[in-house]
Amino acid sequence: QVQLQESGPGLVKPSQTLSLTCTVSGGSISSGTYYWSWIRQPAGKGLEWIGRIYPSGSTTYNPSLKSRVTISIDTSKNQFSLRLNSVTAADTAVYYCARDHYGSGTYFPFWGQGTLVTVSP
Amino acid sequence: QSALTQPASVSGSPGQSITISCTGTSSDVGSYNLVSWYQQHPGKAPKLMISEVNKRPSGVSNRFSGSKSGNTASLTISGLQAEDEADYYCCSYAGSSTVIFGGGTKLTVL
Numbered sequence: 001q002v003q004l005q006e007s008g009p010g011l012v013k014p015s016q017t018l019s020l021t022c023t024v025s026g027g028s029i030s031s032g033t034y035y036w037s038w039i040r041q042p043a044g045k046g047l048e049w050i051g052r053i054y055p056s057g058s059t060t061y062n063p064s065l066k067s068r069v070t071i072s073i074d075t076s077k078n079q080f081s082l083r084l085n086s087v088t089a090a091d092t093a094v095y096y097c098a099r100d101h102y103g104s105g106t107y108f109p110f111w112g113q114g115t116l117v118t119v120s121p
Numbered sequence: 122q123s124a125l126t127q128p129a130s131v132s133g134s135p136g137q138s139i140t141i142s143c144t145g146t147s148s149d150v151g152s153y154n155l156v157s158w159y160q161q162h163p164g165k166a167p168k169l170m171i172s173e174v175n176k177r178p179s180g181v182s183n184r185f186s187g188s189k190s191g192n193t194a195s196l197t198i199s200g201l202q203a204e205d206e207a208d209y210y211c212c213s214y215a216g217s218s219t220v221i222f223g224g225g226t227k228l229t230v231l
Contacts, residue, residue, distance in 0.1 A: 046124060047159075047167065047210050047222040060218040063122060096166060106214045107157035107172040114166055 002026040004097050004112035012091075012119050018084040022097030022112060029078045030055040035100035037108065038071060038082045040093040048093075052100045053080055087119045125150065125211055125223035132229040138199040141226045143211030144192060149221055151192035155214035158187055158196045161225075162207045170209075171196060198228070206230040 008020035022036070029036065038050040051061035053071045061069050065084070073080040084091060094116050098108040126144040133139040143150065143158075150156055154174045159167035169178055171187035174194060184199045194213070198205055211223040 046225040047212075049212075049220045049222060052218075062219060063217075101172075102218070102220075105157075105173045105176075106153075106155040106220060107169060107212070108159075108167070109169045109172075109178060111166040111168075 002099060002110050004099065004110060006095060006097050006112045006115040008115060008117070010116055010118060012087055012117060013121055014088055014119055015086055018082070018087050018091060018117055018119070020082045020095055020097075020115065020117070022080050022082075024078045024080075024099075028075075029073065029080065030075045033104060035102045036073065036080045037098050037100040037102075039096045039098055039108070039111075040091075041096070041114070042090075042093040050082065050084075050095075052102060089119050091117070092119045093117060122215055122219065122221050125213060125221055127209075127211060127223040127226045129224075130227045130229065132231055133198075133201045134231045135201050135203065137201050138197060139201060139228065141196045141198075141209050141211075141228070143194040143196070143213075143223045145194075145213055145215075145221070146192055149192075149213040149215040150189065150194050152216070153214045154189065156187065156189060156194040157212045158185075159210045159212065160205075160207045161210065167210060201230055203230050 035052045037052040070083040094114040096114045097112045099110040158171040161167045175187040215221040
């Protein structure tokens with residue numbers, strides 16, 4: 001059973017860059033036809049898809065965040081990462097990483113536990 | 122891209138059935154049979170309950186079912202149980218390789 005775990009700073013200052021890493025265990029990040037996504041959820045609010053990456057490095061981003069987001073992958077470490085620059089308080093949220101079955105149904109069967117990132121001076 | 126529209130809350134008594142709607146547009150829900158549903162308990166990660174409109178993953182109770190008509194998808198929970206009390210989110214492919222979520226529905230079991 002694949003497992004995902006987010007890690008990274010829980011506090012980021014406004015205008016700086018939020019950086020998170022998702023470590024995948026229980027299977028190779030390069031196996032199969034799976035993609036890997038980041039999704040976030042502000043407190044008390046709904047889910048927002050941020051973007052996805054394929055093991056080849058190909059990415060797709062939410063148009064509303066595209067100018068500030070970079071997702072990368074390190075297959076040797078079985079990890080993928082999120083960078084969100086020029087953050088504001090509106091970026092405060094729980095950030096989830098998930099396995100993304102894009103192209104074969106487009107759904108998220110496996111999620112990390114989530115990590116809270118607060119943007120504050 | 123605007124979030125899919127879900128009712129903020131629904132409620133039902135144990136044993137009853139409830140339906141949660143998810144309304145999109147002809148650019149997302151209406152164009153693709155790629156709607157999924159997630160259950161989220163407080164402080165927990167979302168859990169996949171339905172994929173591709175009406176497919177139930179292994180381990181998900183057959184009390185959960187999904188359907189779609191036009192631009193609206195629906196999740197029905199039959200034989201409500203206390204453990205079903207949670208937030209529910211729909212998600213749809215929205216074209217151009219993107220996905221969009223609904224705003225979420227809080228289910229209360231009375």
